[in-house]
Amino acid sequence: MSDRTPVLFVSHEGTLTGAPMMLLHFVRWLRDNSQVEPRMVLLRGGPLAERFAEVGPTLVLGEDVGWPGSTSAEDRLEEQGRHAEAQEARSRRVRPTLAEVADLPIAYVNSAASLRILHHLPRAQTAIAHVHELESALQWAMLPEDHSLLARRVDHFVAAADCVADNLVERHGVARTDVTRVYEFIDTGRALSSSPDGREAVRSQLGLAPDAAVIGGCGFADWRKGIDLFVQLARHVALLGRDDVHFVWLGGRAGGTEHEQLDFDIAQAGLGDRFHMVGLQDNPFDWYRAFDVFALTSREDPYPLVGLETSVLGVPMVCFDRSGGMTEFVTRHAEENGSAGVIVPYIDVEAMADAAIRLIDDPAERAAMGARASRTVVAEHEVEVVGPQLLRVIENVTGLRLR
Amino acid sequence: MTTPAPWTVVSHTADDSVPAVTVAHLMAWLDRDPRVDLHTVLWSRGHNSPQRYDFGRLANVAEAHDVFPAGLLRRVGLSRVGGVLAGRAVRRTLRSVPAEGVLYLSSAFAAPVLRYLPAGERTVVTHLHGIDREAVPPLSQERVDQIRAVTDVWLAVDEKTRAWAAKAWEIDPDAIVVVPEPVDLSGANRAGRSPDPTRLRLGIRGAAWFRTDHTARLVQRLQRVRPALSIELVWAEVIGSPDHLAPLLHDLERLGVSANLQLPRTSDEVVEAMDDIDVLVMTTPDDDSPWSVHEALSRGVPVVGFSTHGLASTIDGAFGMVVPYLDVVGLADAVIALHEQDDSAASPDVVRRREELRSRDVDVVGPRLLALVEDLR
Numbered sequence: 001m002s003d004r005t006p007v008l009f010v011s012h013e014g015t016l017t018g019a020p021m022m023l024l025h026f027v028r029w030l031r032d033n034s035q036v037e038p039r040m041v042l043l044r045g046g047p048l049a050e051r052f053a054e055v056g057p058t059l060v061l062g063e064d065v066g067w068p069g070s071t072s073a074e075d076r077l078e079e080q081g082r083h084a085e086a087q088e089a090r091s092r093r094v095r096p097t098l099a100e101v102a103d104l105p106i107a108y109v110n111s112a113a114s115l116r117i118l119h120h121l122p123r124a125q126t127a128i129a130h131v132h133e134l135e136s137a138l139q140w141a142m143l144p145e146d147h148s149l150l151a152r153r154v155d156h157f158v159a160a161a162d163c164v165a166d167n168l169v170e171r172h173g174v175a176r177t178d179v180t181r182v183y184e185f186i187d188t189g190r191a192l193s194s195s196p197d198g199r200e201a202v203r204s205q206l207g208l209a210p211d212a213a214v215i216g217g218c219g220f221a222d223w224r225k226g227i228d229l230f231v232q233l234a235r236h237v238a239l240l241g242r243d244d245v246h247f248v249w250l251g252g253r254a255g256g257t258e259h260e261q262l263d264f265d266i267a268q269a270g271l272g273d274r275f276h277m278v279g280l281q282d283n284p285f286d287w288y289r290a291f292d293v294f295a296l297t298s299r300e301d302p303y304p305l306v307g308l309e310t311s312v313l314g315v316p317m318v319c320f321d322r323s324g325g326m327t328e329f330v331t332r333h334a335e336e337n338g339s340a341g342v343i344v345p346y347i348d349v350e351a352m353a354d355a356a357i358r359l360i361d362d363p364a365e366r367a368a369m370g371a372r373a374s375r376t377v378v379a380e381h382e383v384e385v386v387g388p389q390l391l392r393v394i395e396n397v398t399g400l401r402l403r
Numbered sequence: 404m405t406t407p408a409p410w411t412v413v414s415h416t417a418d419d420s421v422p423a424v425t426v427a428h429l430m431a432w433l434d435r436d437p438r439v440d441l442h443t444v445l446w447s448r449g450h451n452s453p454q455r456y457d458f459g460r461l462a463n464v465a466e467a468h469d470v471f472p473a474g475l476l477r478r479v480g481l482s483r484v485g486g487v488l489a490g491r492a493v494r495r496t497l498r499s500v501p502a503e504g505v506l507y508l509s510s511a512f513a514a515p516v517l518r519y520l521p522a523g524e525r526t527v528v529t530h531l532h533g534i535d536r537e538a539v540p541p542l543s544q545e546r547v548d549q550i551r552a553v554t555d556v557w558l559a560v561d562e563k564t565r566a567w568a569a570k571a572w573e574i575d576p577d578a579i580v581v582v583p584e585p586v587d588l589s590g591a592n593r594a595g596r597s598p599d600p601t602r603l604r605l606g607i608r609g610a611a612w613f614r615t616d617h618t619a620r621l622v623q624r625l626q627r628v629r630p631a632l633s634i635e636l637v638w639a640e641v642i643g644s645p646d647h648l649a650p651l652l653h654d655l656e657r658l659g660v661s662a663n664l665q666l667p668r669t670s671d672e673v674v675e676a677m678d679d680i681d682v683l684v685m686t687t688p689d690d691d692s693p694w695s696v697h698e699a700l701s702r703g704v705p706v707v708g709f710s711t712h713g714l715a716s717t718i719d720g721a722f723g724m725v726v727p728y729l730d731v732v733g734l735a736d737a738v739i740a741l742h743e744q745d746d747s748a749a750s751p752d753v754v755r756r757r758e759e760l761r762s763r764d765v766d767v768v769g770p771r772l773l774a775l776v777e778d779l780r
Binding site: 231269300323345 | 619623653657688728
């Protein structure tokens with residue numbers, strides 16, 4: 001009989017996105033380096049579902065019981081304002097499927113979008129919530145009835161950045177002592193083993209001169225990631241007379257009106273062939289290597305993994321103050337080593353343009369800043385470093401010895 | 404002394420569309436003219452107050468549509484019975500409309516009133532606007548035939564609308580007179596305003612572009628170029644869903660100025676707020692409802708916007724400034740220039756534009772309309 005302790009890990013989906021990817025790395029590390037026996041529940045499926053299943057038993061609720069989501073009877077109850085009855089009806093539907101994980105002593109809920117599962121798990125289960133979101137994303141990810149779970153049902157929080165911890169405390173009534181900040185991590189080996197020819201390959205693919213400067217952006221092209229600000233940044237750089245600078249944005253984009261608005265803005269910005277929306281890429285690291293500067297134009301981004309992935313490749317970052325955790329990354333060792341990027345006032349596109357151009361025009365400073373950023377990622381944002389920190393949180397909350 | 408002629412002026416609704424806004428200006432002017440005995444009709448409910456159409460003898464059909472129990476019956480699926488009851492209520496409401504004189508329809512969308520009016524001998528004036536031309540789907544042939552059968556005087560707000568009406572509705576183009584939508588510019592004397600140079604009350608609206616707009620960036624820029632200036636933001640529009648404001652509030656909060664934003668609770672407050680605005684900023688590239696601009700024009704509030712805006716030619720120079728799209732720095736410079744502008748130093752170009760705009764002044768359009776109808780009757 002195994003002397004491992006089974007722990008339930010919940011992911012809101014199995015897509016190739018930041019939070020599920022990070023959880024996958026973490027449970028793999030736990031399987032190989034601890035006494036934890038990972039058991040997974042994904043609220044919705046995705047390409048990572050099979051990889052989770054390779055680590056341990058994995059249940060995909062969206063496919064098995066149609067939850068999250070409502071039946072028409074539950075919808076009617078909601079429309080009539082009978083929310084508690086609707087919730088109970090959902091529980092009756094989903095609890096039998098969750099029975100096989102309901103007796104596990106610990107539920108580790110990854111991201112606020114997964115919190116809703118706690119409505120249907122026994123209260124005796126110790127609940128740890130790993131929150132990656134700031135306020136806008138929290139509001140988007142949680143249903144109205146989920147908010148009460150934060151203060152009443154969760155035993156301890158892991159916050160992805162200091163700003164995330166502050167938000168939980170200041171806006172959601174969470175006790176400071178119930179939050180541990182543990183920064184995000186990435187697979188630095190995968191990033192560093194990517195082809196060093198990426199810079200030239202991307203320039204060739206885009207038809208750029210080998211010495212063309214590239215300012216990169218990344219993420220789902222929406223308000224939160226500040227694609228509109230990225231376009232304005234490009235326009236301002238062009239106004240500075242820098243026709244040699246190209247702009248490349250990686251990531252998906254919305255359809256419909258938002259799509260048309262973005263195209264309108266790009267056309268009006270008069271950037272011609274200097275603005276490139278390249279969509280999702282199979283190997284983003286080639287593209288990151290092509291960046292001279294990474295412009296994080298997000299209005300709200302707790303601790304974006306792309307900031308770590310570009311940094312580990314030595315690409316310096318410019319970002320907005322008060323936009324999230326990357327300002328913590330940039331300044332963490334600034335006093336002793338110098339900063340790992342440049343912070344400009346919130347949504348100050350003109351200041352960001354000036355900062356980016358200064359870096360482009362100063363290869364030595366750019367390289368030095370990029371090197372500092374890369375060292376910080378390798379030293380502090382690798383699963384071998386962060387995994388033990390997260391395991392310690394589980395041990396401290398449960399009183400179990402799991403190493 | 405001549406007996407005042409009955410004029411019944413119909414607004415198709417009480418929303419932010421151009422005809423619904425400008426017809427209120429026309430009503431107010433007609434109400435002041437001793438040659439006119441004014442009656443007004445509001446056909447359907449809009450999100451603005453019906454008060455702007457009430458000059459003492461308002462037939463508010465919008466209320467009659469939902470008279471009890473017609474509205475209730477429609478809601479429970481008994482549309483036919485509800486419709487009959489509502490029709491009776493509409494007819495009762497319209498009994499006060501004179502059987503003679505002039506019937507002015509603010510747009511073709513006001514034409515449904517024809518079916519319910521008491522019989523009479525009226526001169527029907529139909530004023531076609533952009534919303535008639537751009538209606539999607541277009542008005543049905545049945546409706547067009549109905550309007551064509553009763554209209555004695557065709558007006559179009561511009562040449563484009565005139566050409567469209569001639570082609571699409573097969574109206575003799577020589578029978579269509581171009582009369583622009585009237586705006587009351589009596590309060591539009593900027594020289595009579597004396598903005599406080601230490602305080603800027605910025606009218607803003609329309610946070611729809613990317614679920615946000617350039618307001619926050621504009622405030623940031625203004626703070627940089629005029630650090631001592633106290634900036635207040637006045638939301639000059641009826642608020643739809645609070646969700647639309649969330650992204651803007653997010654940005655303003657990050658800049659530490661969210662407390663500077665004043666939001667209206669009712670549509671009446673929006674109208675009143677215009678008197679407290681120093682400069683109105685149109686931060687969207689275009690807009691289907693330039694209500695705020697018309698209200699601003701009528702109160703001498705200068706407007707700043709992007710050159711992509713459909714109203715750019717109206718605004719620029721005469722009643723404000725336009726800057727290239729996305730040029731927030733230019734937007735801030737324009738706001739400062741207009742806020743601190745000595746209006747007596749208007750350039751010849753500005754003067755020329757103002758003269759052009761005068762053709763839309765209700766003091767010009769009103770008498771022209773009266774004379775036109777008198778000639779044709």
